[in-house]
Amino acid sequence: MSEIVIRHAEPKDYDAIRQIHAQPEVYRNTLQVPxxxxxxxxxxxxxxxxxxxxxACIDDIVVGHLAIEVPQRTRRSHVADFGICVGAEWQNRGVASALIRTMIDMCDNWLRVERIELTVFVDNAPAIAVYRKYGFEIEGTGKKYGLRDGKYVDAYYMARVK
Known part of the structure; x- marks a missing residue:
């Protein structure tokens, strides 16, 4: 497999990102809608x-997307949350890890972020394993957190504290 290149998203990337989020295997595990x-x-x-x-790009093809948001509220400016997705055919190839490593470096060394938060559906074992690999811990469970396939699904609240 070719090298995974991480870069800032550009306006020209919107359609590739939209297409990744349009995949049933992807939107099923996010809060996106079809x-x-x-x-x-x-x-x-x-x-x-x-x-x-x-x-994340492989051979100039956008294969993954990660958005970090640092609140503009003064008392929460040390916190970031993020959402991530990887195209279905590119999953289990290190793309999520590459995106998360880059995000952690940005948060730790450039954005003054001390705490990174996320939510993940409790049955998304591959994602939970990747998050744990990078120091995220489960802090709680949101009951009936989000609607998926007509049923409410619980989610874990996870965080990594620097």
């Missing part, structure tokens, strides 16, 4: 205060 519009992704990739967006 059939995302082009306009929504164009707006999401617009520059916003406190938001950094990364993409």
């Amino acid at each position: 059939h995302p519009s082009e306009r929504m992704w164009q707006e999401r990739l617009a520059d916003k205060p406190g938001v950094k967006q990364l993409v």
Whole structure:
């Protein structure tokens, strides 16, 4: 497999990111809904205060996306949360790890972030394993956290504290 290159997302990436999020294997484990519009992704990739967006590329193909948000509220400016997704055909190839390593480096060394938070559905064992690998711990469970396939699913609240 070719090298995984991580870079900031550019406006030209919105359609590739939209297509990744449109895959049933992907939106099933996120809070996205099926059939995302082009306009929504164009707006999401617009520059916003406190938001950094990364993409993972293999041979110049966008195969993964990670968005970090650092709240603009003074008392929470040491915290970031993030969402991540990897295209179905690129999963289990180190793409998520590469994105998470880059995000942690940014948070620890460039953004003054002391705490990184996330939520993950309790039955998403591969994602939970990757998060644990990078020091994230389960801090609690949100009952009936999100709707998926017509049923409410619990989610773990996880965090990594520097």
